[in-house]
Amino acid sequence: MPEKRKILILGSTAYTDKIKELQTILESRGWDVRIPMFDTIEGATEMDTAIYNRDLIRWCDEVHLVWDGRSIGTMFNLGMCFALEKPLVINYLEPK
DSSP: OOOOOEEEEEEOGGGHHHHHHHHHHHHHTTOEEEOGGGOOOTTOOHHHHHHHHHHHHHHOSEEEEEEOSOOHHHHHHHHHHHHTTOOEEEEEEOOO
16 A cells, blocks of 8 residues: 655635646545645634744645745745755646
8 A cells, every 4th residue: 555645735816616626636536635725723823824934845745836826825834844854746836
């Protein structure tokens, strides 16, 4: 049986449908998928959200990206992926 992977999907809210489609594909492989943009943290500050996302980046085996190339929050999270040396799979990047 293949190893169960822990996947984090990061992306732009403009691509909610693409992200949900990707989630379905990855979960059909039996993988554990988290998408922080769909999580609600009542009363969270911007720093709380950054820490929450950082902890999820630490948790995962790899990060999948669906991005418009403009979202500053996603860019910030990509910096954390780089700093934590997480493998990155680009599933969709809006062409310029």
